Amino acid sequence: MTVPIIDVHNLTKSYGAVQALRGVSFSVDEGEVFGLLGPNGAGKTSTVEILEGLRPPDGGLVSVCGLDPQTSGNAFKQEIGAVLQSTALPDKIRVNEALTMFASFYTRHRETDGLLKRFGLEEKRNAFYSQLSGGQKQRLALAMSLVNEPRVLFLDEPTAGLDPQVRREIYDIIEELKHEKKTILLTTHYIEEAERLCDRVAIVDQGRVIAYGTPRDLKQRAAGTSRIELRLARPEPEEALRGLEGVADCRATDGLYLMHSTRVPQTIVSLVKYLEAQGNELAGLEIAAPSLEDVFLELTGRRLRD
């Protein structure tokens, strides 16, 4: 039995009338990449920033590296590294200056040249922050979060708003950190990100953890439902398809129908019958194993992203 490096128990937080967290609990083991997956407004940033000591919780117990983020002050800050949801630095600070300055704040710190090299910022070392691209800024934020060799790394939506190629670059970096057995708490609203990077995932929605486990376990929990994607020769109303046997839900986007079914064979049979009766035809059909998206859909009746 190992003691979890992050332990969150029944965390609550409100902003005025908005209840952002309604009793969030989970724990993260050392060396694990843990994901908080949920749609915008689910409470991911609130959770992470309470763990970073940036926001006070209203209630619940929080421990990071055995310390209370609210009361442990600098001893706590020495142990953690973080990429905030949006990092801001002065426009006229040079890449190298920012990194060296932050490194100097910690008693234990890495050599900054190595970090610049590793994050592909060597040629940009003398560039102003304002001259960097979005991807470069994010790599600098990652480099800055590692200057103190943190025991725990918090990454709040590290790839949000980046284009796919840059996103893959960041994935590679995070996978590398994962191989080094770094403990990472990552938040995301991208399914692929959670499935690809995380050892365990907590799915959060409206301030609650609604599912919790390894991506594989979670998907098996949703094994009862499979995803059916189909294209039709002529459009059909969603409600009609939703009424077919075994169908849990159905949504149409740009001529693509996405259905979830608990009994695939029956669904297919009744679909074919229905289309025949309408004089319509199938233009394409795909049946896929469930993803975390489907888990979310099954649990909430909503899609993660719209």
Place this chain on the structure above:
Amino acid sequence: MRHSWTLTKVRMRLALRNRAFLFFSLVFPLVFLFLFLGLFTRGNVSAVPYMLASVLALTIMGSFWGLSMQLVTFREQGILRRFRIAPVGAGAMLASSIASNYLLTLPTVFIEFTLARHLFHMREWGNLWGVFILVTLGIITFASLGLIVASVTNTAQETQVINQLLWSAFLFLSGATLPLPMLPGWIQSFALFMPATYLVVGLERVLIAHVGAYAIRAELLSLAVCAAIAFAVSQQLFRWEPESKVPRSAKLWAASAIIPFVLLGIWETSYGHVRSTATTDFMSTVQQAAPRTRGRLRMMPESDAPPSTAPPDADSSDAPK
């Protein structure tokens, strides 16, 4: 301490890369210097130290604007919260504001001094030790007052507005731009409650009468206590987050920074010598002046009247809080 120094260096670099900052902290004071020493003295060398006192005071008071704006902008843009994750305290952040202001203002003061002596032929250096102490304390105090404003405002725009108001008060109600004895009586009474007045009068004393630090101890003490209170209060009120708002009690706390000057003002109003010494220094300058200049400068001092012992007039209730 070490973190303050790191932050100081970085913030100085950032300020030096900012054109507006360079203009206001270097070009602007030098324009004042040439205007005051070049034009207003009309080649009359004995008026140079008097004018230099005003120019130095303006330069020092400029630290009031200085890096407090930078701090508010940092907070507003969410830059401060990145520092908050690291083991950096509010104290280090605030101390770096003052230290970087000091180090950025000192060269300007030095240039002004050197130009006054060598280009405008000021006859003597004045009491240099006294000048140094007063300049140092002055910058620290006005920078701390800037931090107070930063701590009770939410946006850079708001800070600008409050700064403008206070700045105008510093300029026109203190004898920094016009000699104190030339100002109307009620402004003179009011000026006794302004930190700026004691800075200007102190500078006049060390530059013209060559007195040492001991002779201006009341001024120095008030500046020091004011700076200490302002620093402590702004540390107490420090906010890292863009969305955290000023607590209601904050404005009262902030106002407490002027307590030393309220006390000094009350004392000066009853027993003080500031107005009479200011008049002496002024008159000694005027009397040494060439006849044509004397004629001009003599026009105004209507205040050979004894220092008023009455409490400051109703107008002074508008004192900046």
